[in-house]
Amino acid sequence: MSTSQGAEGTESAVSPVAPARDGRRSAAAARRRERERDILAATRALFDERGVRDAQIEDIAQAVGINRAIVYRHFTGKEELFALTVVGYLDELRGLLEEAAQVDGARARLAAVVTAFVDYGTTHPAFVDCAQTLMRRTGPELLDEISESALFRLGRAITGCLSILSRTLEEGVASGDFSVTDPTLLANTLYASGLGALQLARVGILVKEVAPGVPTVGEVSPDQVRDYLVASALALATHPG
Known part of the structure; x- marks a missing residue:
């Protein structure tokens, strides 16, 4: 096999991987943004309903259907x-x-x-x-x-x-x-x-x-x-x- 053929073979084998990886990253980023929006929406709803002092992280997480550890993955x-x-x-x-x-x-x-x-x-x-x-x-x-x-x-x-x-x-x-x-x-x-x-x-x-x-x-x-x-x-x- 020539050098050019080897390069072409490598390119054909590798090139489909990058779009797939980029696609997974994009999907993960989209899911992260959606989860952040859900958490903020739940926070806003609880603030409006109960006031700021009575809305706890546990309540926010429960409203979204997640545990509090996930909230801290998205927000400090x-x-x-x-x-x-x-x-x-x-x-x-x-x-x-x-x-x-x-x-x-x-x-x-x-x-x-x-x-x-x-x-x-x-x-x-x-x-x-x-x-x-x-x-x-x-x-x-x-x-x-x-x-x-x-x-x-x-x-x-x-x-x-x-x-x-x-x-x-x-x-x-x-x-x-x-x-x-x-x-x-x-x-x-x-x-x-x-x-x-x-x-x-x-x-x-x-x-x-x-x-x-x-x-x-x-x-x-x-x-x-x-x-x-x-x-x-x-x-x-x-x-x-």
């Missing part, structure tokens, strides 16, 4: 599940913010965007819990608890929402309706303070002083919180500082 832990579940919420929220940002007029547009944010948070309290839990972590802590790829997806989802708010502020500055030195900083501040106010709306209780040293509680409704956040956003955008 509960913090990463928090992060990627928040990504799902934020993706939904971004669509609502984009729709709200179509309103004409800078002030009306900002009010619509803030209203959409508050209404979504009121309807999805688990989103608020997850987002606040992650915000209590420092950057180094998040890097220790969450993979870089998951952290990137979370950052992209957050900026996807914040960019709509920043753009709304920038357009208001361009039209002369707003006076904002740093739209990005204000957008981040509104997001963070909005999460805190949404927690207040869920609790529904205000603490106040009726006399020196004498505390009491009052009620606050989600509508009141929403109106306050809209008014605050407009005031900060119009008269910063």
Whole structure:
């Protein structure tokens, strides 16, 4: 047999193997992605049903029909599940913010965007819990608890929402309706303070002083919180500082 014939024979024998191997890898990757989607969907469902604190890894695994060890093969832990579940919420929220940002007029547009944010948070309290839990972590802590790829997806989802708010502020500055030195900083501040106010709306209780040293509680409704956040956003955008 000549050298060329040997090479051809080797090629004909080997070439079918590579596509088969690639096919198996592709199928395995597809199964892995599907399993991850199932786990995240179960996490989201349990968060919405029970709240963040009462949803355990064992419950998530049982909902998918797997054991908890398999969950840890796909995710570094509960913090990463928090992060990627928040990504799902934020993706939904971004669509609502984009729709709200179509309103004409800078002030009306900002009010619509803030209203959409508050209404979504009121309807999805688990989103608020997850987002606040992650915000209590420092950057180094998040890097220790969450993979870089998951952290990137979370950052992209957050900026996807914040960019709509920043753009709304920038357009208001361009039209002369707003006076904002740093739209990005204000957008981040509104997001963070909005999460805190949404927690207040869920609790529904205000603490106040009726006399020196004498505390009491009052009620606050989600509508009141929403109106306050809209008014605050407009005031900060119009008269910063």
